[in-house]
Structures are given as structure tokens and as C-alpha cells.
Amino acid sequence: MKRDDMLSRLRAGERFDLLVIGGGATGLGVAVDAALRGHSVALVERGDFACGTSSRSTKLVHGGVRYLRQGNSRLVQSALRERGRLARNAPHLVRSLAFVIPAYGWTDRLFYSIGLEFYDALAGPLSLGSSRMLAQVETLEWLPTVERRGLRGGVLYRDGQFDDARLAITLARTAAARGAVVANHVEAVGFVREGGRVAGVELRDRIGGGEFVARARVVVNATGVFVDELRRKEEPAAKALVTVSQGAHLVLPRRFLPGDAALMVPKTADGRVLFAVPWHDRVVVGTTDTPRPASEAEPRALPEEKAFLLEHARRYLAEKPREADVLSVFAGLRPLVKGRAGAKTASLSREHAMVVGPGGVLTVTGGKWTTYREMAEQVVDLAERSGGLFSRPCGTAEFALIGAEAGCTSVYGSEHEAVMACGAATPLHPRLPYVEAELRWAAREEMAETVEDLLSRRTRALLLDARAAAECAPRAAEILAEERGHGSAWAAGQAGAFAELASSYLAG
Numbered sequence: 001m002k003r004d005d006m007l008s009r010l011r012a013g014e015r016f017d018l019l020v021i022g023g024g025a026t027g028l029g030v031a032v033d034a035a036l037r038g039h040s041v042a043l044v045e046r047g048d049f050a051c052g053t054s055s056r057s058t059k060l061v062h063g064g065v066r067y068l069r070q071g072n073s074r075l076v077q078s079a080l081r082e083r084g085r086l087a088r089n090a091p092h093l094v095r096s097l098a099f100v101i102p103a104y105g106w107t108d109r110l111f112y113s114i115g116l117e118f119y120d121a122l123a124g125p126l127s128l129g130s131s132r133m134l135a136q137v138e139t140l141e142w143l144p145t146v147e148r149r150g151l152r153g154g155v156l157y158r159d160g161q162f163d164d165a166r167l168a169i170t171l172a173r174t175a176a177a178r179g180a181v182v183a184n185h186v187e188a189v190g191f192v193r194e195g196g197r198v199a200g201v202e203l204r205d206r207i208g209g210g211e212f213v214a215r216a217r218v219v220v221n222a223t224g225v226f227v228d229e230l231r232r233k234e235e236p237a238a239k240a241l242v243t244v245s246q247g248a249h250l251v252l253p254r255r256f257l258p259g260d261a262a263l264m265v266p267k268t269a270d271g272r273v274l275f276a277v278p279w280h281d282r283v284v285v286g287t288t289d290t291p292r293p294a295s296e297a298e299p300r301a302l303p304e305e306k307a308f309l310l311e312h313a314r315r316y317l318a319e320k321p322r323e324a325d326v327l328s329v330f331a332g333l334r335p336l337v338k339g340r341a342g343a344k345t346a347s348l349s350r351e352h353a354m355v356v357g358p359g360g361v362l363t364v365t366g367g368k369w370t371t372y373r374e375m376a377e378q379v380v381d382l383a384e385r386s387g388g389l390f391s392r393p394c395g396t397a398e399f400a401l402i403g404a405e406a407g408c409t410s411v412y413g414s415e416h417e418a419v420m421a422c423g424a425a426t427p428l429h430p431r432l433p434y435v436e437a438e439l440r441w442a443a444r445e446e447m448a449e450t451v452e453d454l455l456s457r458r459t460r461a462l463l464l465d466a467r468a469a470a471e472c473a474p475r476a477a478e479i480l481a482e483e484r485g486h487g488s489a490w491a492a493g494q495a496g497a498f499a500e501l502a503s504s505y506l507a508g
């Protein structure tokens with residue numbers, strides 16, 4: 001997957017069936033679906049693939065136990081179906097994980113186990129395993145570091161876990177392998193109309209510079225929390241479709257939760273669900289639900305969010321984490337489809353919405369990572385109808401993504417050896433699980449164009465340990481400069497910009 005080739009094809013004047021704006025879960029899912037159906041499709045992303053919400057999730061492929069409490073069993077059932085499909089189609093990126101709810105009250109265990117039996121039943125044949133009640137001693141076997149005072153027992157259930165940014169890159173490469181044009185660091189800045197209908201998009205190359213137009217029969221706006229910004233370029237008076245809510249996470253060393261299970265707290269002080277999840281040999285603790293007045297590309301966790309997460313981690317873990325233990329803090333913005341005025345963001349629907357604007361632009365937003373495939377299927381169905389494209393059957397439900405290999409522990413799946421053959425096996429940093437070969441692979445095959453692309457989304461160094469990531473940024477910049485033929489000044493600029501970003505992922 002080479003960016004220069006993609007840009008040449010974008011600039012060549014071809015009229016695409018679909019042009020997708022936004023390279024997160026939603027847009028990439030649409031590109032894969034459309035390409036598999038045989039439509040010509042292009043996708044542009046103004047930053048890097050998944051640089052928005054799609055690399056900042058809690059990393060769960062789940063039905064969403066808490067939506068059961070909201071009585072939304074339809075959403076849960078379709079998410080559980082998608083969870084099963086994704087586990088089958090990308091087994092190298094999705095794994096089944098045990099989740100344990102510690103019970104401190106006498107009735108809690110029974111209450112949660114009834115709810116989780118219903119959750120199991122909704123998953124049907126795509127279940128990842130049954131839930132069951134645990135005695136106190138079993139709870140401590142699964143969660144050796146959970147707070148013991150007052151612990152009565154627990155409930156165990158199974159859900160999925162994944163690497164969100166790696167899945168996004170895999171979708172981009174899968175789409176490209178099926179003929180799609182996918183380009184990162186290309187921004188949609190305006191629409192081109194023909195007889196009132198949007199017939200193309202003005203694009204800006206944010207790396208090489210310059211603006212140009214790409215034409216399409218249907219333009220899809222899949223820009224997450226930014227959809228309204230783009231809709232107003234089509235329809236200046238368009239009413240807002242989304243409300244923005246922020247979720248923050250802390251990353252802790254694995255010793256705080258060393259067992260094989262994730263810890264799930266079904267009700268925090270503000271009525272939310274909280275997780276502590278083992279991930280790449282760290283523990284991700286999250287999340288919050290804080291309404292935000294505006295969308296931003298690089299959201300920051302607020303001091304009160306960090307305090308809330310630390311306080312809850314201290315409440316449920318035997319070793320009480322301090323601020324100095326936090327390896328990284330990251331936040332993401334949820335595009336929530338607007339509910340009634342005054343509704344709490346935690347109670348707004350996680351379902352998606354699709355609207356076709358007066359110029360024919362198809363906007364899709366909301367939903368969950370887990371349901372990206374189903375959303376994409378509906379978007380392409382609608383695009384075929386609204387844009388007069390040939391109607392073709394969707395082929396993604398049973399389609400294995402690039403690298404898919406069951407039982408493989410590497411995020412590269414069947415490509416692991418090819419990745420490692422790309423360069424030296426020199427570790428990038430003593431505290432990070434990466435080697436230099438992976439950066440060369442990312443530069444050559446995965447369209448990594450900046451040090452941030454390399455250390456935040458191709459590897460997850462920034463999330464695993466922000467300090468270590470900043471320390472290895474100069475070497476990552478050198479490698480990328482070599483791969484792209486840039487000089488030392490370029491490399492120094494990249495390393496400096498990354499160090500500044502990494503400092504905002506530190507807890508203090």
C-alpha cells in the first residue's frame with residue numbers, strides 16, 4: 001500500500017462510484033464493503049487512518065452489557081452477532097477474554113449472573129463461552145489483585161478484545177487489496193456540485209501540498225464527531241446530528257492486574273460501567289462519559305477524568321495506583337446521535353444514524369467499533385439506492401481480513417514472518433515490545449507517513465508507555481527518514497513534534 005500510487009490514482013480524474021471521507025472504523029468499513037461488491041471506491045483521511053476515535057476506544061469487541069440495563073436488547077444482539085463475525089474474520093486481532101465482576105453485596109452475584117445469562121442467550125451460536133457465578137476463592141484466582149475487603153464472590157463472562165488501530169490498518173489494506181484507493185493525510189475541504197448534486201470533493205494533500213478534485217457518484221461523510229462540520233458545507237443550515245462525549249483511559253503496568261481476566265465494575269459513582277483490561281501486557285482502565293462542547297482532533301483527558309479513573313482503580317485494586325504509576329493517558333470523542341434535549345450523554349443511543357443531504361451526500365455516524373461491518377453494509381445498500389449504483393450483494397459477513405490466522409498471537413497474523421524480515425530485530429526500547437523491522441514494514445506496506453503514525457497506531461507505543469515512546473522517537477524518525485529519503489532536519493522536526501504530543505499523554 002503506497003501513498004504516492006494512491007494519490008496518482010486519486011488525481012487521475014477517474015469518477016468513483018463512492019468517495020468516502022473519513023478513515024476511521026466507519027469509513028474504512030464502507031471502503032472494504034464497497035470494494036468487495038465490485039464498486040470503484042476511494043477513501044480520504046485528513047490525518048492518519050484511525051487517528052480519531054477509532055484508535056482511542058476501550059479495545060472491546062462486545063455486545064455492551066450496560067445496554068441491557070438500558071433495555072436495548074436489539075443493539076446488544078446485533079453487536080454480539082458482529083462480535084462473533086469479527087472474531088472469525090480477524091482472529092489475529094480479536095481474542096476472547098474472561099471478564100470478572102467482583103461482588104461485594106450478597107445480592108449482587110445473583111443479580112449480575114441473571115443479566116449475563118440473558119447476554120449469553122442473545123449471542124446464540126456465536127457465543128464466546130458461558131457466564132457463571134464464582135465463589136470468593138475462584139474470584140481471587142481470576143483476579144488475584146482485586147480488593148479483598150468485603151468480597152463475596154463474582155460473576156465471570158466472556159467478551160472480545162482487540163487492537164483498534166491495527167484493525168483499522170488491516171481494513172485499509174484489505175480494501176486496497178480489493179482495488180480501493182485509500183489515502184491518509186488528505187483532507188476534504190469542499191464539495192463540487194453539478195446541477196445541485198454533489199459530484200465531487202475538493203481535496204488537500206496535507207503532506208505533499210496542493211489541492212485537487214476527485215469525482216464520485218456518491219460521497220459518504222464518515223467523519224465521526226466532525227460530520228456536522230462537513231454537512232454544513234453541503235447544507236449551511238443543517239441541524240446538528242451529533243453530540244460529543246469524551247471518554248478517557250489510564251494505562252497502568254500489568255502488575256496491577258496480573259491475571260488472565262479483565263475486571264468489570266458494573267456501576268461507578270456516576271452510574272457508568274468501568275473496565276480494567278489487560279492489553280499488550282499493560283492494563284487499560286476506562287472510561288468516562290464527559291459531554292464536550294466541541295470536536296477536536298487531539299482531545300485531552302480532563303484533570304477530573306484522570307482523578308475519577310485513579311480513584312476507582314484504587315477502590316477495586318489491592319495495590320493502589322498513584323499518578324506516578326500511570327504510563328499513558330488517552331481520550332477519545334464519541335459521536336452520539338442526538339437525543340432529546342437535556343438527555344445525559346451516557347443514556348444516548350450507541351446506535352448509528354444515516355442521512356442523505358439535499359446534494360446527495362450520505363452521512364453516517366454513531367455506532368460502535370464492534371458494529372462497523374453491519375453499519376458499512378447498510379451504508380453501501382443506501383448508497384446503491386440513493387446514487388443509482390448497481391445493486392450487488394454484500395460479501396463482508398464471511399470475509400477473512402488480511403493476515404487472518406486462527407490461533408496466532410501476533411497482530412500481523414499470517415504476515416508475521418514477512419514483517420520481521422523487513423529489517424533488524426533490534427528492540428526499539430527496553431520497555432516496549434517492538435523491534436525496528438516493524439517500523440520499516442509500517443513505512444513500506446502500511447502507509448505510515450509520520451513518527452506519530454508509527455508510534456501511536458502502527459505500533460501502540462504511545463499508549464503503552466508515553467515516556468518510552470518519546471525516548472525512541474528520534475530513532476523512529478531516523479528509520480522513517482531513511483525509508484522515505486528525507487534528511488536529518490526532517491527527522492529532527494518529526495521527533496520534536498512527537499515528543500510534544502507524548503508529553504500530553506503523561507498523567508501529571
Ligand SMILES: Cc1cc2nc3c(=O)[nH]c(=O)nc-3n(C[C@H](O)[C@H](O)[C@H](O)COP(=O)(O)OP(=O)(O)OC[C@H]3O[C@@H](n4cnc5c(N)ncnc54)[C@H](O)[C@@H]3O)c2cc1C
Pocket residue numbers: 021022023024025026027044045046047048049050051052053054055056057058059060061062186187188189222223224225226230245246247248287331332333334335365366367368369370371
Ligand atoms: C472512549 C471511547 C471508548 C470506546 N470503546 C469502544 C469499545 O471498546 N468497543 C467498541 O465497539 N466501540 C467503542 N467505542 C466506539 C468506537 O470507538 C466508535 O464508534 C468508532 O471508533 C467511530 O468511528 P468513526 O469512523 O465513525 O469515527 P472516527 O474514528 O473519529 O473517524 C472519523 C475520521 O474522519 C476524519 N476526518 C474528519 N474530517 C475530515 C475531512 N474533512 N477530511 C478527511 N477526513 C476527515 C478524522 O480525522 C477521523 O479519523 C468507544 C468510543 C470512545 C470515545
